[in-house]
Amino acid sequence: MLKRTYFHFGLRARYCFKLNYKRWISGSKINLQNVTRSKENIILMGSPGCGKTTVGRILSTKLGKPVLDIDDDHLEPYWGMPVSDKLSEVGSDGFVNAEGEALLAFNAENSVISLTGSNPMHSDGMAHIAKTGTVVFLDIHMEDIIERLERMKVNRIVGQNDGTSMSEILKYRQQFYERWYDARVICERNEDPTSVAEKVLNKLSSLESSDSQGYVSTRGLDLGDKQFNDVLLKGLADDGGLIVPRRNIPKLSLGQLSRMVNMSYTERALRVLEQWINWRELRPQDLKKCIDNAYNSKTFSNPDICPVFSLDGNQFIQELFHGPTASFKDIALQLMPQLFVKAAESELHPTNYLILVATSGDTGGAVLDGFTRYADSTKVNINVIILYPSDGISSIQRDQMIAYHGGNARVIGVQGADFDFCQTNVKKIFSDKNLAEELLRTHNLKFSAANSISFGRLIPQVVYHVTSYLDLVRDKVISMGDEIDLCVPTGNFGNILAAYYAKEMGIPYKRLICASNSNNILSEFLQTGCYDISSRRLSKTVSPAIDILVSSNLERLLYHLSGEDHSMIRDAFTKLQHDGNFDVSPVVFERLKESFHADWCSEEDCYRTIKETLSNTGYLMDPHTSVGKTVADRMMSDRPMIIASTAHPGKFAEDILNIFGRSSNGMTPPEMVMALQELGPRPSEQESLMNTLEKNTMGNRRVCDSNYDSLVSEIKSVTDRTL
Missing domain, CATH: 3.40.50.300 (P-loop containing nucleotide triphosphate hydrolases)
Structure with a gap:
């Protein structure tokens, strides 16, 4: 038979x-x-x-x-x-x-x-x-x-x-x-x-x-036969551009996406990331082990990892803050350090690495947690230095980062600086060939990156944008193929660029909405096609992670929309560096408007939205998510709207208490977070955040002057002590 x-x-x-x-x-x-x-x-x-x-x-x-x-x-x-x-x-x-x-x-x-x-x-x-x-x-x-x-x-x-x-x-x-x-x-x-x-x-x-194999710089440098591991270790291209795959963005049909509707987050992540990473560069079985290590009950407090639920009417919140540092950055940075370690261990000639990161608050803690969690047991020497504007992040963000200070991790505040200064100088350090040659000669050390200028940090973020749509299908809010909108509070453009990649892969996003605070350079650019910071000064707001004027990942988007025009990208960002502005062509601007929409909100609007949302729904948002909801409210249509909630409100307890007229004077960061719970909000307290904040960080606070030579001196001092 x-x-x-x-x-x-x-x-x-x-x-x-x-x-x-x-x-x-x-x-x-x-x-x-x-x-x-x-x-x-x-x-x-x-x-x-x-x-x-x-x-x-x-x-x-x-x-x-x-x-x-x-x-x-x-x-x-x-x-x-x-x-x-x-x-x-x-x-x-x-x-x-x-x-x-x-x-x-x-x-x-x-x-x-x-x-x-x-x-x-x-x-x-x-x-x-x-x-x-x-x-x-x-x-x-x-x-x-x-x-x-x-x-x-x-x-x-x-x-x-x-x-x-x-x-x-x-x-x-x-x-x-x-x-x-x-x-x-x-x-x-x-x-x-x-x-x-x-x-x-x-x-x-x-x-x-x-x-269709290999990688190139957005500014024209071909990386030859470099593969995914090489890109992970390198971070930034030698010509100052951002690294992108040589091939087109991979596609998934609606029928293939339908197969993933009832899968877990880890199962979806494997299938999405397999589209981006050639198996000859990273075996699917090795990728699966890293994914399973990253997304589980030990590291994330919610079994759905990035749950989506109805907020009000046709608005939905995707909570991206259930990781160990209560920020959306955890989702990529519980995976990327594992991939980095595997790449470093596979080198024929082992090298020491210094992960150098500029942060506007959340990236630093997530990088430190990820690399201290996964790099301590490796034979490769991996050091991490975090640079942050000493007066430009919340006290809780600062203390959370400083709790990791020690061993191979260093957290350095830059006095009188903003995030743009820190990020610009990190890129300058990466491009300093004399410094690179000196550190390689004296310490066998190379620089690398872990913020979203690294392609390896960016692609794990595509997964949660794919999975949010699949969750709405699974919960029968929409049918497969129905269009929805997505609103993302945006600073360095990495999060919403990952959403663009998800859209290009096949997720039916109608509008990708960029929400800015009063540092509204991105919303202005998306509305006019002119990027002009020549007369702008960065404003300090209660949403510091998007207090950014130079958005790095915009370069990747314009590279794709310009038809991979390297010379146009190189000229535009050279002009931005020298003159503080550039314009895109009418063709590129029309392509921008096909997918992207933008608006911004004032501090007063942000405060009001936090209060009204808590009153109307019992949900307490952090200031960044409030920026997103404020803009989303203005742009509602008959389509469902997902709002990316990028951080737990406890990370900004001091500012939120002040918004509700509650004094935080004399309180320690853990006491502020506890006081926030008295408002009776959802989401509940983040245990991992509290555990970190309860560490004594006073003796670890280190600062340096806001000039290039001081930053280089700090780097040399750290490498001399640890290598």
């Missing part, structure tokens, strides 16, 4: 193939030059009934490679009997070993190979065949597989015993498929085999094409 089932499925596959192949071949626009020239095998893996054999035949004809079915073309000749007879002879328990031993004798090259559903369950056999090529996992929805097996009248597969359902067996097998694949193809529900084959070809083409 088992053998007959395979035979009949093959007949149906050949019929489907003949019916659709001609139309499909003529309509395909995939460049297969790099796929066909490879001598490696293409190895198709997946559950029984997922269509490996049919897809393999289509790929074979398209690529001009032989097709080999492990069942028919290897196991049966090797055993001298039908697969069904061998299964009856040795039973389910013995079949996997027998199959694996046979697989060890398999040798082929330049072929399309369709594995059996149980091959991946034998480690040695699978390791043997995986070395011969690229293992492609056909990730088919389980219900589709069960329906196919029922139509094929398959009622027994390897491992199925009395009382064990087909779904239980298929779920059990998933762990083995997840262990071995190089490239995952997310298949839509009831997707035709020809369409699946085209997805496989697209995936292989993107893996093999030299045009």
Whole structure:
């Protein structure tokens, strides 16, 4: 019966193939030059009934490679009997070993190979065949597989015993498929085999094409054959530009996104990040381990990691502050340090690293927590220096950072400076070749970055923008494909740029709304196309994380919207540095207006929104989220609006108490946070924030003068002491 089932499925596959192949071949626009020239095998893996054999035949004809079915073309000749007879002879328990031993004798090259559903369950056999090529996992929805097996009248597969359902067996097998694949193809529900084959070809083409691999600077420098690990370690390009992938932004269809609706945050994160990171640069299995380490109950206080819930009417809040430092920065910085450590450990010639970060308040604490959590146990020496404007962040943000001061971590306040000064001078230090050569010579030390100028810090943020939309679909607020709006309080433009990447991947955002405080350079630019800071002075506000005039990640956005015009980007940001302004072309400005909208709010508006929201909904927002809600209120439509809540209100307890007329004089930071809870708000107190603030930080407060030479002197002093 088992053998007959395979035979009949093959007949149906050949019929489907003949019916659709001609139309499909003529309509395909995939460049297969790099796929066909490879001598490696293409190895198709997946559950029984997922269509490996049919897809393999289509790929074979398209690529001009032989097709080999492990069942028919290897196991049966090797055993001298039908697969069904061998299964009856040795039973389910013995079949996997027998199959694996046979697989060890398999040798082929330049072929399309369709594995059996149980091959991946034998480690040695699978390791043997995986070395011969690229293992492609056909990730088919389980219900589709069960329906196919029922139509094929398959009622027994390897491992199925009395009382064990087909779904239980298929779920059990998933762990083995997840262990071995190089490239995952997310298949839509009831997707035709020809369409699946085209997805496989697209995936292989993107893996093999030299045009789609590697990275470049927004200002024109080609990083050659540098890969993801190199980009992580480097941070900023040598020409002062920001690093971006050479290839186009990856896409996910609505059907593929639908597959992710009922998944956990970690499952979604893996599937999104796999689109950005070539498996040859970082194995999916290694990426999965890092994701699982980053997002769990030990590091995040909410099981959904970034929960979305209804605030009022058609407005929804995505809480991005459930990580250890109560800021949205934790979401990237619980993952990125792990990836950085793996990259540093993989170097042929180990190097010491200094992570140099300018912060407007939240990034510093998240960087320190992430790197002290994951870098302490590595053999690579990784130091962290955080520079912050000494009078430009909240006292709680300051004390939270200083609690990490010591060991290989240093937190330095810059007197009389603002964030723009700190960020500009960090970039200047990165570009100082003499300093770099001196530190490499004396301490075998290189600089790197961990704020959003690092591409490795930026892409984990794409995940939570994808997942917020999927949550609304899961909760039946919208249907897949419905448009929504997103409002993000924006300073350095990294958060909303990640939302743009999510939109380009396929999330149906209608409007990406940039919300600014009185330092409204971004909203002015998005409304006029002119970026002009020549006569602007930074204002101190109660939302210090967006007290920024020079928004670094805007450079990446303009690079994409200009059609990757390096010279335009280089000229614009050189002009900004020298003259304090630049204009974009009418074409780029029109492209900006297609997706981006912007507005700003005063301090008074921010205060009023905090009060009214607490009164109307019982929800207490931090000042940055209040900036977002104030702007969102003005731009409501009939579409749902998600507001990104970027920090827990406890991080700004002093300012919020003052807004409600409650004095914080004489209070310690922990006492301020406790007093805030007397307002009876949601969200509840952040335990990890309290634990950090209860540490004595008075002796660790270090400051330096706001000039370049002083910053360089501090860096040399730190490296002399720690290396």
